[in-house]
Amino acid sequence: xxxxxxxxxxxxxxxxxxxxxxxxxxxxxxxxxxxxxxxxxxxxxxxxxxxxxxxxxxxxxxxxxxxxxxxxxxxxxxxxxxxxxxxxxxxxxxxxxxxxxxxxxxxxxxxxxxxxxxxxxxxxxxxxxxxxxxxxxxxxxxxxxxxxxxxxxxxxx
Numbered sequence: 001x002x003x004x005x006x007x008x009x010x011x012x013x014x015x016x017x018x019x020x021x022x023x024x025x026x027x028x029x030x031x032x033x034x035x036x037x038x039x040x041x042x043x044x045x046x047x048x049x050x051x052x053x054x055x056x057x058x059x060x061x062x063x064x065x066x067x068x069x070x071x072x073x074x075x076x077x078x079x080x081x082x083x084x085x086x087x088x089x090x091x092x093x094x095x096x097x098x099x100x101x102x103x104x105x106x107x108x109x110x111x112x113x114x115x116x117x118x119x120x121x122x123x124x125x126x127x128x129x130x131x132x133x134x135x136x137x138x139x140x141x142x143x144x145x146x147x148x149x150x151x152x153x154x155x156x157x
Contacts, residue, residue, distance in 0.1 A: 021136040024049040025080040028143065029073035035066035042066060043151060052144050055152035065150040072146065076139045083132050090125030093118040 024045060031042040038059040046052045089096060094114060147153070 018133055018136060020049045021140045022080060022084065022132075024143065025076040025136065025139055028069070029077050032066040032069050032073050035062050038062055042069065043147065046143065046147050050140055050144050052147055053153045054147060057151070061151050065147060068150060069143070069146055072139075072142060076143070079135060079139065080132075083128055083135060086128045087125050087132065090121040090128070093121040093125075 027045060027049075028042060031045045034041040035043070040054070040057045040062045042065065043054045043057060043062065047054065089101075
């Protein structure tokens with residue numbers, strides 16, 4: 001007999017994991033740059049947010065990991081930053097005029113009415129919202145694999 005968790009618990013866990021992964025991908029590049037000095041900032045960040053338990057934390061392995069992870073960190077920052085901006089800007093489409101990027105409704109997708117443009121853009125925002133957990137899971141799996149490959153250790157908890 002299997003025991004299933006209530007849906008509210010699963011949603012909370014998914015949300016917590018989603019935001020932890022987002023926080024890691026957005027903070028990984030500055031953490032790697034700080035780790036170039038030899039402080040295990042990125043390893044500590046991964047331990048807290050990705051549940052990765054690094055084994056070695058010497059100066060050389062820390063710097064090596066920081067150097068090797070910079071390209072992945074840049075890619076992650078760009079993908080996740082752009083992905084979340086698509087979600088926010090499309091779901092809150094009428095708010096674009098408040099920050100000065102509204103344009104005209106005549107050439108907007110779904111225009112020329114605000115309701116039509118908002119509906120089309122909200123659909124795009126919802127699609128991206130559905131894709132973000134998959135993108136984040138793939139990116140953080142690459143981050144964890146690189147960290148475990150260079151520093152050793154295990155996936156925690």
